[in-house]
Amino acid sequence: MVRSNTRKRLHQVAIYSLFGIVALYTLFPFYWMIASSLKSGQAIFDVTFFPDLKFNNYAAILSDGVFLRSLLNSLIVAFSVVALSLVLAIAAAYALGRIDFRGRSPIMLLVLAVSMFPQIALLSGLFEMIRWLGLYNTVGSLIFAYMIFTLPFNIWVLTTFMRDLPKQIEEAAIMDGCSPLRIVRCIFLPMMGPALISTGLLAFIASWNEFMFALTFILTDENRTVPVAIALISGSSRYEFPYGAIMAASTIVTVPLVILALIFQKHIVSGLTAGAVKG
Amino acid sequence: MSGIDLTDVVKRFGALTVIDKVNLRVGEGEFVVFVGPSGCGKSTLLRMIAGLEEISDGELQIGGKRMNETPPAERGIAMVFQSYALYPHMSVERNLGFALETARLAAGEIKERVSKVARFLKIEHLLHRRPAQLSGGQQQRVAIGRALVRSQKLFLFDEPLSNLDADLRMEMRVEIARIHRELKATTVYVTHDQLEAMTLADRIVVLKDGRIAQVGTPMELYERPASKFVASFIGAPRMNFLPGTLRRDTGASRLEVMGVTHTLDRIDYDGEISIGLRPEDLILGGGEVQIPAQVLLVEPLGGEALVHARVGDGQMLVMKVQGKPDLRPNADITVGWMRSKAHLFGADELALRAAEA
Numbered sequence: 001m002v003r004s005n006t007r008k009r010l011h012q013v014a015i016y017s018l019f020g021i022v023a024l025y026t027l028f029p030f031y032w033m034i035a036s037s038l039k040s041g042q043a044i045f046d047v048t049f050f051p052d053l054k055f056n057n058y059a060a061i062l063s064d065g066v067f068l069r070s071l072l073n074s075l076i077v078a079f080s081v082v083a084l085s086l087v088l089a090i091a092a093a094y095a096l097g098r099i100d101f102r103g104r105s106p107i108m109l110l111v112l113a114v115s116m117f118p119q120i121a122l123l124s125g126l127f128e129m130i131r132w133l134g135l136y137n138t139v140g141s142l143i144f145a146y147m148i149f150t151l152p153f154n155i156w157v158l159t160t161f162m163r164d165l166p167k168q169i170e171e172a173a174i175m176d177g178c179s180p181l182r183i184v185r186c187i188f189l190p191m192m193g194p195a196l197i198s199t200g201l202l203a204f205i206a207s208w209n210e211f212m213f214a215l216t217f218i219l220t221d222e223n224r225t226v227p228v229a230i231a232l233i234s235g236s237s238r239y240e241f242p243y244g245a246i247m248a249a250s251t252i253v254t255v256p257l258v259i260l261a262l263i264f265q266k267h268i269v270s271g272l273t274a275g276a277v278k279g
Numbered sequence: 280m281s282g283i284d285l286t287d288v289v290k291r292f293g294a295l296t297v298i299d300k301v302n303l304r305v306g307e308g309e310f311v312v313f314v315g316p317s318g319c320g321k322s323t324l325l326r327m328i329a330g331l332e333e334i335s336d337g338e339l340q341i342g343g344k345r346m347n348e349t350p351p352a353e354r355g356i357a358m359v360f361q362s363y364a365l366y367p368h369m370s371v372e373r374n375l376g377f378a379l380e381t382a383r384l385a386a387g388e389i390k391e392r393v394s395k396v397a398r399f400l401k402i403e404h405l406l407h408r409r410p411a412q413l414s415g416g417q418q419q420r421v422a423i424g425r426a427l428v429r430s431q432k433l434f435l436f437d438e439p440l441s442n443l444d445a446d447l448r449m450e451m452r453v454e455i456a457r458i459h460r461e462l463k464a465t466t467v468y469v470t471h472d473q474l475e476a477m478t479l480a481d482r483i484v485v486l487k488d489g490r491i492a493q494v495g496t497p498m499e500l501y502e503r504p505a506s507k508f509v510a511s512f513i514g515a516p517r518m519n520f521l522p523g524t525l526r527r528d529t530g531a532s533r534l535e536v537m538g539v540t541h542t543l544d545r546i547d548y549d550g551e552i553s554i555g556l557r558p559e560d561l562i563l564g565g566g567e568v569q570i571p572a573q574v575l576l577v578e579p580l581g582g583e584a585l586v587h588a589r590v591g592d593g594q595m596l597v598m599k600v601q602g603k604p605d606l607r608p609n610a611d612i613t614v615g616w617m618r619s620k621a622h623l624f625g626a627d628e629l630a631l632r633a634a635e636a
Contacts, residue, residue, distance in 0.1 A: 174351050175331075177381045
């Protein structure tokens with residue numbers, strides 16, 4: 001009895017210390033970023049773990065019109081990519097998942113193949129396309145480019161999900177007089193909520209964080225997105241590197257992602273665990 | 280007008296023919312049950328009537344109008360599915376009203392019709408729950424309610440009770456019978472359970488390999504099965520079959536079974552046959568024809584008992600006897616039956632009948 005109790009306790013200690021190590025490993029850079037952003041001037045070069053809570057870095061960055069503009073651009077790009085890629089992926093998933101037609105699996109493989117190319121390999125070709133479409137130096141170029149990467153993934157996930165929705169529910173809806181559009185809108189979409197949330201969230205994160213395309217396709221400051229804007233933040237002289245401002249900007253940029261993740265966390269988990277339909 | 284007429288209806292999947300020239304008339308208000316083993320095409324036939332499956336050949340008429348090309352929702356049909364197929368994200372109330380909502384009825388009328396159906400099926404207290412919060416039987420009631428609310432004249436049931444446990448199945452069977460009695464809607468019901476078929480049907484359609492093996496009232500099928508297949512499918516425990524030889528004579532036939540020969544009215548057949556005997560028609564130690572047997576096992580069921588016996592060289596028989604017979608395994612008994620109760624099937628497995636009958 002005693003022995004099993006000590007073993008149980010040891011077991012718990014082991015689990016919690018593992019927890020601690022993982023948490024430290026993943027959260028420390030984040031903490032360091034926030035801590036640094038709250039230090040001012042020279043204090044940033046001292047190794048202190050508890051910051052002095054000075055908000056002048058935030059004040060500086062939030063009064064910077066260029067940064068605010070790039071924040072807005074990022075929001076426009078990310079939300080447009082999420083909305084467009086979900087609408088297109090839902091339409092594609094209905095066709096690929098519920099309708100029997102010749103050439104369905106070649107199309108699925110093609111979609112998958114598209115997402116396999118490394119971004120850098122596509123960069124020059126994509127650049128030409130964007131020039132040709134007249135999208136160069138607009139947020140439209142980024143929306144266009146990001147969809148190339150978010151769509152294949154979204155189509156795959158949603159197709160798999162859509163295919164597994166029970167056939168009899170669709171047939172019941174047909175008997176109830178629903179058109180295909182109404183079936184998708186009123187029956188399938190609500191049932192696919194968790195899948196939509198996770199694919200939408202991933203598309204959002206991907207387009208929010210993307211750097212290379214954003215650097216290549218945008219020329220001027222007023223069209224930039226935040227990852228590039230942060231990288232290009234410079235001090236008042238070429239000898240000053242504004243760590244404090246960069247850390248503050250990074251923190252601000254991370255906040256929307258954290259908020260989204262917290263809001264939808266429950267749905268993502270329930271989407272992963274709840275698969276069964278029959279009660 | 281809601282009778283169904285099927286004329287030479289065919290369903291092919293590629294080279295495979297799953298429904299082969301089926302002809303059937305379902306009268307208005309009739310309760311017809313399709314039975315058969317899995318893969319016999321009974322569900323496919325139902326789905327063709329519903330419009331969920333295309334008709335490859337032949338004609339389907341509902342209420343005297345050709346319906347082959349009519350979309351499912353316009354055929355005047357309501358359907359109940361095996362898996363209930365309730366919309367999981369909607370309350371029971373919305374599930375019931377969804378078809379009416381799709382048809383753009385006024386909210387007030389939807390509410391009125393939904394609550395009427397809910398009252399009829401005794402599910403009023405469940406209206407605000409989600410399907411996942413209901414038991415299997417309640418879900419099935421909602422599924423039936425969803426069909427009722429459209430007040431169609433034709434109901435299709437696709438194995439509606441096979442996901443329920445035995446108690447609920449009986450309760451819902453009674454409920455479905457009540458619904459049919461009160462609404463008098465034409466009903467086509469698919470099941471693989473011969474008990475459901477016997478108790479619910481006005482007429483039973485037995486299907487085998489995409490063809491109709493026999494159509495008739497439950498008692499017709501029970502008393503005069505047209506083939507060995509129908510005979511073994513209808514009735515539980517299933518019919519026993521013994522091999523025998525039929526010899527044609529002037530004026531009469533002689534039947535030899537398990538070394539016992541007796542005469543019958545003349546049947547125009549000569550050769551090997553099988554003799555079908557229902558467990559409830561076998562008589563322990565009595566009957567016009569008697570053969571020796573050995574007891575293998577007695578299964579008491581309370582008021583009656585099933586006696587498993589061996590006859591001849593390893594043939595098995597099951598008989599149903601009243602009370603609890605005092606029999607031990609290996610005891611020698613005689614098993615007998617009345618000549619009129621024996622069903623004879625020729626080498627082609629079709630029923631043989633006396634010449635004048």
